[in-house]
Amino acid sequence: MDIRSSLASLGYSHARNVAAPDPEASSSSYLASAVENFQDTVRGGEEAAKGAMLGTVDPHALVEALANTELAVETAVAVRNKVVEAYQQILQMPV
Numbered sequence: 001m002d003i004r005s006s007l008a009s010l011g012y013s014h015a016r017n018v019a020a021p022d023p024e025a026s027s028s029s030y031l032a033s034a035v036e037n038f039q040d041t042v043r044g045g046e047e048a049a050k051g052a053m054l055g056t057v058d059p060h061a062l063v064e065a066l067a068n069t070e071l072a073v074e075t076a077v078a079v080r081n082k083v084v085e086a087y088q089q090i091l092q093m094p095v
Helices: 003-017 027-054 059-091
Strands: none
Touching: 027 059
16 A cells, blocks of 8 residues: 555544534634634744744744744734735624
8 A cells, every 4th residue: 555545544534533613602702712713823833933033943833833833923914905805895884
């Protein structure tokens, strides 16, 4: 058996065992989880940058951490823009 196919089957079995999101879960807990994940991502980028300045982190890990941080910030900005757009549309509604 090829190593790639065994890794793929392992990943597939892991993905099947991951619980699906609960439709009954509150949106506030989902939002809190998303904010916590965002904070962890940004904190990881900061730690990688500090480690790179001290010489304890290799450049590849730094680039990867900064790319993840950039993606998280771009996603947060896109969500913020959609919320502001929705708020502006609500303000324009006739009463």
